[in-house]
Amino acid sequence: xxxxxxxxGCSLLCQDIEADVSEGRLSKAKNLCRKGHGHFQASxxxxxxxMIGGKQVDLNQxxxxxxxxxxxxxxxxxxxWSNSTLEAQRVGKSLAEKLGATIDDTSSFCQDSLMESILxxxxxxxxxxxxxxxxxxxxxxxxxxxxxxxxxLSRFSYYPRGEKRxxxxxxxxxxxxxxxxxxATSALxxxxxxxxxxxxxxxxxxxxxxxxxxxxxxxGDKKKMIELGTLLKKTEWGAIFPGPxxxxxxxxxxxxxxxxxxxLNEITVFKVVxxxxxxxxxxxxxxxxxxxxxxxxxxxxxGEIAHGPEQSVMAAARSCDAALIIGSDPLSSLPFGTAQxxxxxxxxxxxxxxxxxxxxAEVVIPSAISGLEAGGxxxxxxxxxIEFEPILEPGLPADEQILKRIMEAI
Amino acid sequence: xxxxxSIITIRDIFQDEAGKKSRFSxxxxxxxxxxxxxxxxxxxxGSKEGEKLLVKNDVGSIVVSAKLSEDSHPGLAFMRSSxxxxxxxxxxxxxxxxxxxKGIKAAVQPTEPSAAVTDISEIxxxxxx
Amino acid sequence: MVSAMEIYxxxxxxxxxxxxxxxxxxxxxxxxxREKKIEExxxxxxxxxxEAKLNKLREVMAPLESASETGLIIHPEKxxxxxxxxxxCPVNVAADPTHCGVGLGPQSDKVILKIEDGVVVxxxxxxxxxxxxxxxxxxxxTATCPSKAIEFV
Numbered sequence: 001x002x003x004x005x006x007x008x009g010c011s012l013l014c015q016d017i018e019a020d021v022s023e024g025r026l027s028k029a030k031n032l033c034r035k036g037h038g039h040f041q042a043s044x045x046x047x048x049x050x051m052i053g054g055k056q057v058d059l060n061q062x063x064x065x066x067x068x069x070x071x072x073x074x075x076x077x078x079x080x081w082s083n084s085t086l087e088a089q090r091v092g093k094s095l096a097e098k099l100g101a102t103i104d105d106t107s108s109f110c111q112d113s114l115m116e117s118i119l120x121x122x123x124x125x126x127x128x129x130x131x132x133x134x135x136x137x138x139x140x141x142x143x144x145x146x147x148x149x150x151x152x153l154s155r156f157s158y159y160p161r162g163e164k165r166x167x168x169x170x171x172x173x174x175x176x177x178x179x180x181x182x183x184a185t186s187a188l189x190x191x192x193x194x195x196x197x198x199x200x201x202x203x204x205x206x207x208x209x210x211x212x213x214x215x216x217x218x219x220g221d222k223k224k225m226i227e228l229g230t231l232l233k234k235t236e237w238g239a240i241f242p243g244p245x246x247x248x249x250x251x252x253x254x255x256x257x258x259x260x261x262x263x264l265n266e267i268t269v270f271k272v273v274x275x276x277x278x279x280x281x282x283x284x285x286x287x288x289x290x291x292x293x294x295x296x297x298x299x300x301x302x303g304e305i306a307h308g309p310e311q312s313v314m315a316a317a318r319s320c321d322a323a324l325i326i327g328s329d330p331l332s333s334l335p336f337g338t339a340q341x342x343x344x345x346x347x348x349x350x351x352x353x354x355x356x357x358x359x360x361a362e363v364v365i366p367s368a369i370s371g372l373e374a375g376g377x378x379x380x381x382x383x384x385x386i387e388f389e390p391i392l393e394p395g396l397p398a399d400e401q402i403l404k405r406i407m408e409a410i
Numbered sequence: 411x412x413x414x415x416s417i418i419t420i421r422d423i424f425q426d427e428a429g430k431k432s433r434f435s436x437x438x439x440x441x442x443x444x445x446x447x448x449x450x451x452x453x454x455x456g457s458k459e460g461e462k463l464l465v466k467n468d469v470g471s472i473v474v475s476a477k478l479s480e481d482s483h484p485g486l487a488f489m490r491s492s493x494x495x496x497x498x499x500x501x502x503x504x505x506x507x508x509x510x511x512k513g514i515k516a517a518v519q520p521t522e523p524s525a526a527v528t529d530i531s532e533i534x535x536x537x538x539x
Numbered sequence: 540m541v542s543a544m545e546i547y548x549x550x551x552x553x554x555x556x557x558x559x560x561x562x563x564x565x566x567x568x569x570x571x572x573r574e575k576k577i578e579e580x581x582x583x584x585x586x587x588x589x590e591a592k593l594n595k596l597r598e599v600m601a602p603l604e605s606a607s608e609t610g611l612i613i614h615p616e617k618x619x620x621x622x623x624x625x626x627x628c629p630v631n632v633a634a635d636p637t638h639c640g641v642g643l644g645p646q647s648d649k650v651i652l653k654i655e656d657g658v659v660v661x662x663x664x665x666x667x668x669x670x671x672x673x674x675x676x677x678x679x680x681t682a683t684c685p686s687k688a689i690e691f692v
Contacts, residue, residue: 009430016644029656031644033620037657038427046432109508132642146621146685148421151642154622159683160642161632169627169683180418181488182481184685188623198418198486198513245418248512314501314509331537332433332492335499335509336470339537355433356493356534423619427657 006388007032008083008279008371009039010149011381012128021372021392033150043369043392046354051364059365063402066324066348066363067409073322075301076101077345079313082278083327085376086385088399089280089287092326095407102299102316103288106328107281109312110247112295114274115285117254119295123261126239126271128155128382133162137231137238139176142201142245143275144183149381152275153188157239164237174231178204179245194220194228201249205260208232212263238270276381279371283379317341324348324406326399327367329355350402367399374398412519413455417445417465417498418512419491429492434530442492443474443527445518448484452476457520462527467516470497470536472528487518493533541599543567549596551582551589571692573603573610603692609669610691611661611680618658618688624680625652625659630666652680659689 005017009032018030019040026040050062057065070076078101081089096103105112117123131138138157145152153159158168158175165172177186178194178201186193196204200219207217211229216222232238242257250257257272264270276282285295292298297311309315313334317323318341325347331339332355349361352369368374373396375389397405425441432438445465447455457463459478464471472494479488489495491511498514547567554562558579560569569575577596583589602612622644625631628651631639635647645653651663664670668677669691680689 016638018644026656031622031654032657033622033654034423034618034657035426035430035620037620038430042430042432046434109511144421146619147423147426150423150619150621154626155642159623159626161636161640180486181420181483183420184619187685188683198416245512248508252508329433331534332496334496335501335511336497336537337501338509339496340539343537343539356530356537359534360538 002028003391005391006371006386007036007039008369008378009033009036011276011279011281012149012151012155013279013378013380013386014151014155015386015388019391035150040372042353043372048349048351048354048358048364048366050366051361053362059397062363062365063405064409066365067406069322069346069348069363070099070101070324070406071410073099073101073320073346075320077313077316077320077323078103078326079106079323079330080326080328080350081105081284082107082276082281083370084280084284084399085370085374085378086280086283086287087376088326088370088403089284091400091403091407093288093291095403096298097300098407098410100299100301100303102297102301102311102320104297104311104313104316105281105284106313106325106330106333107277110244110250110252111274111276111281112285112297113252113254114242114247114257114272115276115282116289116295117258118272118274119286119289122258123254123272124265124270125273126382127384128157128273128380129384130271131239131273131382132156132160132165134164134237135162135239136165136172137174137176137235139178139238139240140185141178141240141242142180142247142249143241143243144179144185145241145243145275146184146188148243148277149275152241153185157241158188176228176231194224196249199249201246202256205256208260209263212267232264232270233267235268235270238264238268240270240272241275242272243275273382280378282381282383283377286379286383313342314338317345320345322346322348324350325357325361326350326403327352327370329357331356331360350399352396365402366396367402368394368396370399374400376400411456412466412517413451415447415451415485415487415516415518417487417489417495417514417516419495419499419514420488422490425490425492433493438492439527439530440475442490443472443494444477444490445474446477446479446488447518448479448482448486450482450484451487451518452478455518455520462521462523462525463518464521464525465498465516465518467498467514469500472497473521473525474527493530494528497528497533497536541571541603543571545599546570546596549592549599550580551586553582555582557581570600571603573608573692609664609667609674611664611667611669612690612692613659613661614688614690615658615660616688617686619686620654620657620659621685622654623683623685624689625650625654627679627683628652629677629679630668634666
């Protein structure tokens with residue numbers, strides 16, 4: 001039987017998915033991109049079971065052992081969160097407070113600096129629906145949405161019609177890419193690829209600021225930079241989508257990007273819309289910022305709130321003495337040294353799916369996949385809150401329930 | 411005869427698709443254990459697409475397959491973010507505590523023909539230590 | 540995609556005119572444009588000395604056989620499922636303005652392109668602007684594809 005589902009494969013949270021998931025497999029799925037399709041397919045293989053020390057146990061035993069590890073830890077680390085619902089993230093934050101733990105996400109670094117700038121109002125932002133309705137210039141900066149957020153251009157930023165953009169990409173929208181390479185996205189707007197050298201984005205921004213003043217830019221093809229300046233000035237409503245390429249180049253320092261946006265907004269309207277990775281990264285950032293004043297890397301040790309590099313996973317993996325990892329595979333996604341440090345700790349992995357982290361964990365707790373098997377609320381990459389219901393009932397507990405049970409047992 | 415290159419990690423939809431289904435599959439390995447090289451650099455190494463290359467730096471070393479880039483970027487190489495690329499990433503290269511995912515300095519050289527692409531089990535056991 | 544020159548190299552190159560065209564090169568172009576069929580080159584079919592070339596020609600022409608009259612070919616193994624073509628196709632937009640038109644998956648049966656099981660599939664090709672006597676060289680779907688998964692012969 002075909003049902004309407006939400007895809008939690010990336011932070012676009014597409015809701016027009018039609019899927020038939022009867023008979024324990026996915027058949028006739030509509031509107032899922034290749035990445036989302038893989039995400040749905042993943043629910044039917046390599047599912048986890050409750051484990052302690054590599055041996056199968058029942059769920060109650062696994063939860064009890066997890067609670068024991070966390071209770072006995074002097075400085076536990078709670079890691080992950082970007083693939084959990086807001087409801088689960090709230091319990092996670094309470095758990096961190098109760099334990100005096102450090103809490104951090106494992107999604108890409110530098111996205112946090114951008115999000116902080118946006119949430120504090122230093123960078124003007126908008127929803128993706130606004131982009132679809134108003135944007136006549138879309139700039140992908142160090143980002144390749146064709147690979148990372150495949151439906152970005154077709155749902156919002158280049159191809160669809162919008163209220164003020166009925167003629168869309170053919171006559172009323174321009175797409176630009178700023179990157180160190182010819183990405184798949186740049187193939188869609190070849191003449192509008194601005195190549196920067198690695199680490200050269202700050203210089204490139206200075207060059208844009210120069211052309212906007214009518215000065216000769218210090219870097220780049222002078223003619224092309226002047227054309228860019230003209231395009232930016234003629235833009236009625238622009239949107240910049242910063243990706244990891246830009247953010248890593250700026251080393252998480254948003255000051256020059258803020259200067260560029262301030263200048264652009266003196267001339268016309270320009271917004272920045274983030275492209276976070278996981279389906280509820282933004283939810284975690286917003287929740288933690290609201291409750292603890294910071295988007296991530298927070299310690300509740302000794303009843304005080306601390307935030308800084310010491311609370312980031314790189315440092316915490318070395319200073320903490322136990323870790324709960326939820327909906328995340330840090331042993332795959334973190335640098336080798338930090339992965340090694342984490343692997344030395346007693347690990348509790350809450351995950352629907354087998355991973356390097358679950359293979360290494362002392363305790364494995366199987367969970368329902370948010371979106372498909374468990375409902376809740378998530379925040380799309382542009383800040384739009386979306387509530388969803390599951391389309392499968394696998395009889396597995398949701399993250400929220402698992403965390404509540406662990407909390408009760410402590 | 412090793413070539414010093416700067417590696418930038420990127421996303422790839424086919425690799426992500428494979429990774430979501432399983433981290434332990436041949437498909438994920440074939441999509442991840444790759445280094446995408448500029449034609450000049452590949453020729454300079456005396457190597458060609460599909461051949462095995464040893465990629466090494468202070469953090470670690472891996473054996474991956476060479477993939478020819480359709481783009482021109484001598485001195486720069488690209489790898490898809492994966493447990494393979496993370497074998498080369500240093501933890502934090504500056505005060506802001508940001509790991510060096512973009513701009514990984516490494517030496518690349520051809521391996522003996524018998525060398526096998528590093529397996530995920532090997533990476534897991536290195537992480538275990 | 541095979542080129543006219545590659546096809547020409549597999550023909551007799553005698554300019555015998557038995558196919559009705561003045562030169563083998565013209566026939567090669569005709570084959571590529573699917574206005575001519577391989578069988579119309581009777582020497583190629585009948586003379587044993589051309590057997591190897593005939594087989595090779597059939598082989599390189601095979602992908603074109605599966606292309607529709609519009610010349611549309613889809614390579615699902617390259618497709619990202621991004622939906623750019625679904626939203627850019629003018630026929631899709633006209634048939635389903637409240638879905639395809641605004642970036643959503645189609646609800647109408649009259650659309651040409653839709654995403655199923657993660658990749659694009661084509662239907663109703665007789666509705667395509669490249670079909671039939673009034674055809675135009677619309678390239679909305681190919682120009683918006685990030686991976687050359689959809690192309691015209």
